[in-house]
Amino acid sequence: MRMTSTHRYPPPQKKEIPDPAINDDESGNSSSSTDNTTGAADNKKPFGENNGNQNAGDANTDAHNSEDSSDRENVGERHKPNIEKKDEDEEADKEGNEDDQDQDDELGIPGRVVIKTPPKYVQTPMVAIGSKLNLEWTYDENLARPPKKYSFRLQLPKQNKNQFQGERSPALMFDIAQNVTTEVKSRNNLFSFEWDLAHIKPSDFGLQEGKGYFLHMYDGDLGFSNSDAPPAGRMQKFTLPIAFYNSRYEQTNEGVPKNYNPNAAVALPPHCILYFNLLVMVSLELAFFF
Numbered sequence: 001m002r003m004t005s006t007h008r009y010p011p012p013q014k015k016e017i018p019d020p021a022i023n024d025d026e027s028g029n030s031s032s033s034t035d036n037t038t039g040a041a042d043n044k045k046p047f048g049e050n051n052g053n054q055n056a057g058d059a060n061t062d063a064h065n066s067e068d069s070s071d072r073e074n075v076g077e078r079h080k081p082n083i084e085k086k087d088e089d090e091e092a093d094k095e096g097n098e099d100d101q102d103q104d105d106e107l108g109i110p111g112r113v114v115i116k117t118p119p120k121y122v123q124t125p126m127v128a129i130g131s132k133l134n135l136e137w138t139y140d141e142n143l144a145r146p147p148k149k150y151s152f153r154l155q156l157p158k159q160n161k162n163q164f165q166g167e168r169s170p171a172l173m174f175d176i177a178q179n180v181t182t183e184v185k186s187r188n189n190l191f192s193f194e195w196d197l198a199h200i201k202p203s204d205f206g207l208q209e210g211k212g213y214f215l216h217m218y219d220g221d222l223g224f225s226n227s228d229a230p231p232a233g234r235m236q237k238f239t240l241p242i243a244f245y246n247s248r249y250e251q252t253n254e255g256v257p258k259n260y261n262p263n264a265a266v267a268l269p270p271h272c273i274l275y276f277n278l279l280v281m282v283s284l285e286l287a288f289f290f
Contacts, residue, residue: 108232111143113217115240116190125240128247129207133195135217137238144233149220150184152176152193156205157212174202179220193217211243 117136118125127133139146156172176195177183185192201207218227218237227237 109142110230110232110234110236111146112140112236113238114138114140115238117192118240123241124211124243126243126245127197129209129244130198131247133197133215133242135193135195135240137191138189139235142233143235147219147221147235149179149181150193151178151180151218151220151224152195153216153218153224154202155214155216157210172205176200176215207244209245211241213242213244215240215242 114120115135115137117134152175154174154176156174158171177193177200183193197207216224216237216239218224219230219235222230222234224237227235230236
């Protein structure tokens with residue numbers, strides 16, 4: 001008799017091989033869930049720390065707002081018309097134009113005096129001491145700005161300090177007139193000035209006979225030295241060499257009687273003139289017959 005067992009064994013199960021991709025996803029999900037859990041735990045902080053973060057955020061917001069406002073102000077200042085800058089530019093342009101004008105003046109030709117009296121063909125006019133010297137002049141075509149003030153100066157001859165070394169003393173100057181306006185007359189573009197040597201003369205020294213004197217006429221606004229090379233259109237210094245002499249007109253009749261009058265000669269009577277004429281006629285008739 002064959003015995004049969006009633007116990008049954010379970011069927012063999014198939015062993016499944018895990019998929020690497022599935023394992024990676026599951027591990028990623030688990031790590032993300034862990035991170036979320038950790039983040040949630042970190043969010044649970046004390047009340048003071050949350051307030052500090054909030055205050056820091058507010059401060060950042062205020063700083064950002066202040067930067068925006070400053071940017072808007074800067075933009076407004078850039079677009080705002082700068083009046084002071086405009087005035088400075090105008091002044092700079094004006095100064096530049098003046099500098100250009102001054103440069104043009106420096107490159108131009110000054111005006112010169114054309115002397116009329118004394119005549120220019122007289123190289124060294126002679127002036128009597130104690131008399132009056134009359135000056136008359138005009139200007140050439142280069143004069144654009146006649147002087148408003150005239151000055152006249154007399155330069156005396158230089159005297160030798162040491163005859164052997166030939167050293168000379170500085171030139172002595174005498175101001176005849178300074179910055180005068182009404183004393184210079186003008187008529188039909190002819191200017192004139194009169195120097196009365198009897199009243200306007202040096203007080204420290206007297207004028208002596210001889211040459212070596214120079215009469216300078218220059219623009220009073222420019223000055224004595226600056227008139228040598230004035231700007232264009234201004235009057236250049238004019239220098240006239242002169243010589244002084246003492247007039248001896250009252251001494252020309254020395255040796256002549258004091259009451260002598262050459263126009264008061266003794267005249268012949270009328271009858272003497274008649275006899276003289278008859279004598280001449282008789283003499284002519286006798287000479288004709290003989």
